Amino acid sequence: MGEESQPQVGKDLVTYAQASRQLAEAHLGQRDWSGLPVPVAGLNLVLEPRYKHKSLSEFRWKEFYDEHGVRHAIDEPPPPKESEFKTVNSWWNARYQVTIFVVKDKQGRAQFRLLFEDRLAFTIRTLDAAAVWPVEAEKKAQEKLASLIPADAFELYMLTGHFPEISKRSGLTYLFRRGRPTIALRQNEEVNYELCALCLHPIGYYGDTWAGVMCPTDEVVAHLLMMRGSEEKFWANANQHPLDRPAAGL
Amino acid sequence: MENNESPLPGIDVLNTGYGDFELRFDPNKPDEVQKAKETITDMLKRGYAIFVRQGAETFRVRKFDVDKNVYIIGSTPAEEVPIAETRAMAVGRSAGG
Numbered sequence: 491m492g493e494e495s496q497p498q499v500g501k502d503l504v505t506y507a508q509a510s511r512q513l514a515e516a517h518l519g520q521r522d523w524s525g526l527p528v529p530v531a532g533l534n535l536v537l538e539p540r541y542k543h544k545s546l547s548e549f550r551w552k553e554f555y556d557e558h559g560v561r562h563a564i565d566e567p568p569p570p571k572e573s574e575f576k577t578v579n580s581w582w583n584a585r586y587q588v589t590i591f592v593v594k595d596k597q598g599r600a601q602f603r604l605l606f607e608d609r610l611a612f613t614i615r616t617l618d619a620a621a622v623w624p625v626e627a628e629k630k631a632q633e634k635l636a637s638l639i640p641a642d643a644f645e646l647y648m649l650t651g652h653f654p655e656i657s658k659r660s661g662l663t664y665l666f667r668r669g670r671p672t673i674a675l676r677q678n679e680e681v682n683y684e685l686c687a688l689c690l691h692p693i694g695y696y697g698d699t700w701a702g703v704m705c706p707t708d709e710v711v712a713h714l715l716m717m718r719g720s721e722e723k724f725w726a727n728a729n730q731h732p733l734d735r736p737a738a739g740l
Numbered sequence: 741m742e743n744n745e746s747p748l749p750g751i752d753v754l755n756t757g758y759g760d761f762e763l764r765f766d767p768n769k770p771d772e773v774q775k776a777k778e779t780i781t782d783m784l785k786r787g788y789a790i791f792v793r794q795g796a797e798t799f800r801v802r803k804f805d806v807d808k809n810v811y812i813i814g815s816t817p818a819e820e821v822p823i824a825e826t827r828a829m830a831v832g833r834s835a836g837g
Contacts, residue, residue, distance in 0.1 A: 514757025521782055524832035525756030538835040540787065627759030634752065634760040671837065689837030692754055702837070708754045712831045718798035719791045727834040
C-alpha cells in the first residue's frame with residue numbers, strides 16, 4: 491500500500507464518538523431523528539425489536555486502527571457450540587450473589603450451574619461503551635436537563651451524578667442517576683423502603699453494561715419525561731432490577 | 741438555563757450524535773408548518789414518545805390532530821396543545837435494559 495493511500499487519523503479514520511455524530515448528521519435527511527446506534531467491538535448491541543435499523547445489532551467490526559493509523563484485525567469469535575444441556579429453571583440467590591441454573595441433559599438428568607455476575611466487569615464494559623458518546627452531546631443533554639429541573643436539583647446532579655424527584659401522581663420518590671438505572675423508593679412518614687431499579691434505554695443499549703446508545707444524561711432526560719408524563723408506561727417499559735443485582739448499579 | 745436563543749416552537753429530540761437535536765419551525769411559514777406536521781406524524785407512527793409541558797405539568801402526547809395542528813394529551817377539547825405554542829420533546833422507542 492502506497493503512502494498516499496494510507497488512511498489518515500482524524501480524516502479517514504474516526505473515533506466511535508465521531509462516527510456517532512457523523513452518522514446522526516448523515517441520517518437526519520432519512521428521518522432518523524434519534525441518530526444511529528454505533529456498534530462497539532466486543533459488546534453486544536441490543537436494539538428495540540421494531541427499530542428501523544435493527545440489523546445493526548448483527549454488525550461486527552473486522553478491523554480497527556490505532557492512534558498511529560496502524561491497522562489491526564479483530565478476530566471473529568468462534569460460534570457458540572450447541573449445548574447438550576437445556577435450562578429448566580433459574581433464580582437469583584441474594585445471599586451468595588449468584589444466579590443458580592437448573593439444567594437437564596439429553597437423558598433428563600438434572601444438574602445445577604452457577605453464574606457469577608461481576609460488578610467490576612460491568613463497570614469496565616460500560617467504560618468501553620462510553621467511547622461512542624460525543625462529549626458535546628452529553629453537554630447538550632445536560633443543558634436540556636437543566637431546563638427541566640430546579641436549579642438546586644441540577645447542581646446536585648452535577649456534583650453527585652444523581653438527583654431525586656417525587657412523582658405527583660404516585661407519591662413515589664425517584665432517584666435519577668447518570669449512567670445507572672433509576673431507583674424507585676416509597677418514602678413517607680410511615681414507610682421508607684426501596685422498590686427496584688428501573689432500567690430503560692431509548693433505542694438500545696450494550697448488553698451487560700449500564701450504557702445505552704445515547705449519552706447518559708439523555709437517558710436521564712428520557713427517564714424523567716417518562717416518569718412525569720407517563721409513569722405507568724415508564725414502569726411497563728423499563729426492566730425492573732432488584733437492588734442487589736449488579737444490573738441495578740448500586 | 742432555558743434556551744432563549746430561538747423562541748420558535750418545535751420538537752427537541754434525544755439524539756445519539758447531538759444529545760438533543762432541535763427541530764424548529766416558523767408558524768407563519770406554511771411550508772415549515774407542513775414539514776413539522778409530517779415530522780410529528782412520522783414520529784408518532786414510529787413509536788416515539790412525545791411530551792409537552794402545560795404549566796408545571798408534563799404530558800405524553802396521545803395523538804396528533806393534523807387538521808387542527810394540535811397535540812392531543814387527553815380526551816377533552818381542553819386537552820389540546822397547539823403545535824405553534826409549544827416546544828415538545830421526543831424520545832425514541834425504549835429497548836428496556
